Amino acid sequence: MIDMKDVHKDYANGVSALNGVNVHIDNGEFVYLVGPSGAGKSTFVKMIFRGEKPNTGTVKIDNIDLSTYKERQIPQIRRKIGVVYQDFKLLPKLTVYENVAFALEVIEESPKLIRDRVMEVLDLVGIKHKARSLPDELSGGEQQRVAIARAIANKPKIVIADEPTGNLDPDTSWGIMKILEDINQTGTTIIMATHSQEIVNTIKKRVIALENGRIVRDEAGGDYGYEA
């Protein structure tokens, strides 16, 4: 589970991105993070995978305070968490297969496990037939499938998706949502920052709304709540 207690984050330029966030997210939940641009959504998710540190307050995952990890222990946090970005962030010179394998090589999994697991996850996201392609030979939706495969390759407990459909057309977005829902069905916690009114209002989940770095709404099965 994820717990944040009175989390504040000010960036070096003086911007207060989070202003006292308190939240509890149970294992296996699917949570949308919504709110206007600049509300603090990306900063919120960065608190969870230690992309940024809070100035004050605590962030706990499975009851372990992330501030107790030393810098060199950060990979231990990252093993529990897969991250998917709006712009995919695939390595352009590596094939689809290699992009996913790389995520397992860095955590020193055995070659056999890597071979099996890469093909398993590529199959899961429906992109096995493109294993030998390079990212720029794929459509945006296909690239996002690869990025999701990479994020789940080491069976993380939590998947964070920061506007995963932001660069995709509506049809492609529904396909990506189906995959995220399937991953959630296996017990993985999903936290998804999004600006998509249509997705939030159609696939009902818990909605946490941030404004000016504060949670202003937290509602099971809530609506998007802003104009598209």
Ligand SMILES: Nc1ncnc2c1ncn2[C@@H]1O[C@H](COP(=O)(O)OP(=O)(O)OP(=O)(O)O)[C@@H](O)[C@H]1O
């Ligand atoms: N690395 C940084 N350095 C300084 N300021 C930052 C940094 N990252 C974010 N900010 C600022 O912190 C505030 C919150 O940004 P954040 O990216 O968390 O918002 P967001 O809700 O994800 O926005 P969007 O929907 O546009 O992606 C904004 O004012 C932003 O300009």
